[in-house]
Amino acid sequence: MNAASDSRFDALLEALLAYARADFSQRIPISDALDVIDAIATGLNMMADDLSGAVASRRELEDAYRSLQEAQARVVHSGKLIAVGQLASGVAHEINNPSSWVLMSLGLISRHLVQLREQSEGATSLDGLRAALSGTVRVLEGSLSDALEGMERIRTVTHDLRTFSRMDGDELELLSLSEVASAAANLAGPYLRARARVLVELGEGPWVLGNRGRLAQVVTNLLINAAQAVEPLPGREHRIRLEVRADGEDALLAVEDSGTGLRPELRERIFEPFFTTKPASQGTGLGLSLVAEIVHRLQGTVQATEASLGGARFEVRLPRAERPQPRPESATVLAPRIPRMRVLIVDDEPNLLRTYALALQPDHDICVAQGGAAAIARLEVDRAFDAVVCDLQMPEIDGIGVFEQLQRSAPELLSRLIFSTGGVYQERIKEFLCRTSIPVLEKPVTPEQLLQTLLMRRPPPR
Amino acid sequence: MIHPVATRACTFLLDPRGFVRATMREGLEMDLNDAREALRTTALVAGGQRVPVLVDSRRLKSQTREARQEFASDEAVRICSAVALLVGSPVSRIIANFFLRQQIQRTPTRLFTDETAAVEWLLGQPR
Numbered sequence: 001m002n003a004a005s006d007s008r009f010d011a012l013l014e015a016l017l018a019y020a021r022a023d024f025s026q027r028i029p030i031s032d033a034l035d036v037i038d039a040i041a042t043g044l045n046m047m048a049d050d051l052s053g054a055v056a057s058r059r060e061l062e063d064a065y066r067s068l069q070e071a072q073a074r075v076v077h078s079g080k081l082i083a084v085g086q087l088a089s090g091v092a093h094e095i096n097n098p099s100s101w102v103l104m105s106l107g108l109i110s111r112h113l114v115q116l117r118e119q120s121e122g123a124t125s126l127d128g129l130r131a132a133l134s135g136t137v138r139v140l141e142g143s144l145s146d147a148l149e150g151m152e153r154i155r156t157v158t159h160d161l162r163t164f165s166r167m168d169g170d171e172l173e174l175l176s177l178s179e180v181a182s183a184a185a186n187l188a189g190p191y192l193r194a195r196a197r198v199l200v201e202l203g204e205g206p207w208v209l210g211n212r213g214r215l216a217q218v219v220t221n222l223l224i225n226a227a228q229a230v231e232p233l234p235g236r237e238h239r240i241r242l243e244v245r246a247d248g249e250d251a252l253l254a255v256e257d258s259g260t261g262l263r264p265e266l267r268e269r270i271f272e273p274f275f276t277t278k279p280a281s282q283g284t285g286l287g288l289s290l291v292a293e294i295v296h297r298l299q300g301t302v303q304a305t306e307a308s309l310g311g312a313r314f315e316v317r318l319p320r321a322e323r324p325q326p327r328p329e330s331a332t333v334l335a336p337r338i339p340r341m342r343v344l345i346v347d348d349e350p351n352l353l354r355t356y357a358l359a360l361q362p363d364h365d366i367c368v369a370q371g372g373a374a375a376i377a378r379l380e381v382d383r384a385f386d387a388v389v390c391d392l393q394m395p396e397i398d399g400i401g402v403f404e405q406l407q408r409s410a411p412e413l414l415s416r417l418i419f420s421t422g423g424v425y426q427e428r429i430k431e432f433l434c435r436t437s438i439p440v441l442e443k444p445v446t447p448e449q450l451l452q453t454l455l456m457r458r459p460p461p462r
Numbered sequence: 463m464i465h466p467v468a469t470r471a472c473t474f475l476l477d478p479r480g481f482v483r484a485t486m487r488e489g490l491e492m493d494l495n496d497a498r499e500a501l502r503t504t505a506l507v508a509g510g511q512r513v514p515v516l517v518d519s520r521r522l523k524s525q526t527r528e529a530r531q532e533f534a535s536d537e538a539v540r541i542c543s544a545v546a547l548l549v550g551s552p553v554s555r556i557i558a559n560f561f562l563r564q565q566i567q568r569t570p571t572r573l574f575t576d577e578t579a580a581v582e583w584l585l586g587q588p589r
Contacts (some may be wrong), residue, residue: 030523030524030553031490032523033491034523034551034552034553034554035551035552035553036522036552038553039550039551039552039555039556042524042553042557043556043560044515044528045524046525046556046557046560049526049527050527052527053527317505434555455467
């Protein structure tokens, strides 16, 4: 071989090495000989052209795929908002009703206490005072009982709502499907009851590995779908049935209605995004596709069939998990007598501080600090507390700020710290809670719950 | 008398037997512009009729991917009813084979090393 052909082979080799590195930008010069070496070079050049084009097409595909994923995330998010929006008016109703009788009961209590004071000031005999007191106490007992029941109802609603605040996460936990279904059915209740009689049959457990918020979304979407499938007609009562039970290896969740049902040819298509049989004002075509997506992610199946009630039946099957072992009850919690404790309560809400103090003070020594800065100032001079209850979300210095200060200046108090919260919304606080083992009390808190938690954090007697 | 039409890349001639003969210049490195011009000129020479085309690519040196794609476009299918590719050098064979792979089934296309056989085949193709 001569020098000219050597250099042509070198060019071939160089290009081949570049192609091996997935660098398809090199082209091999073609000589005027148009011989076999040039033919090989031409073939390689043309392959490199095609491969560059394929790489570019792949990038375009990847971009398109990314755009689709973003669009899908937006669709999923709007689906969630639609579900929550549909529930919002029902939730307002569930809170407003008990709120109104709580307010009325408190007004009644206030009025009777004023009357009692006036009567006691004007009383001329002990018997007269006793009679006035007896009547007032009866009214107070009844009104207080009503107010407490109302607050309990509101607490249940807010607790159920928290289930929905976990819709964005993908964390899996062992949970009772019936419990999730119950929370979703409670929230959807007013929306459903306006259209049909609701039958709820919830079995024990069944336990599944899932995300609480997303499963609640599955139940809600199926219930809303059922409610929209029944046409409220005078003289006709529709029914919607929610059923959760164990079925062999599966946890079964079924929602059925007495509506018009689904034609067999639509039973597969009904889970496609944007496919809907409802009028535009009702159906976005997202609800059932989100159900299918969530269920499939949890290795489950969802199927539309004919309902015994006459309409459609949607059946979700998820793999059943083992029931979690119940935690052994702490001996301290069961102790019949609660020892006297010295507690610091930190919150930015003065009314709440006053109520805590009133509820606990007869039997315990309660100190309060309004806000994180006041708490830190107090703890610098006084650390003799059996427990510190600190709100997590406060302006300026929040619960994390107090925690960090204790870490620096009084680490011995960290084991006696308890956080309280009305709901964690900030990512920073969520992440913080994942990293620590400090117990968290979810407001509203009853005095009994507070005492039980305080007992658990109390240092052992010396 | 029919006159040939010359462009930067090829010379075009309407053969009295009813096909266009396109002869590529020696050492041609054909790009997209050349391909577009070649198609336009073929249509012009054929008077707007869909015609069989004999392409003499024996002296072609290279062809870009874009040019190759242009010859496989809908426009090319509209203009050419059949294509006989005359090849000679190893380079022209490689280029023609790449072209054939892309051309699948859209316009009848075959490679020839013999011009007489190419013309015979071309004249036998339906318009």
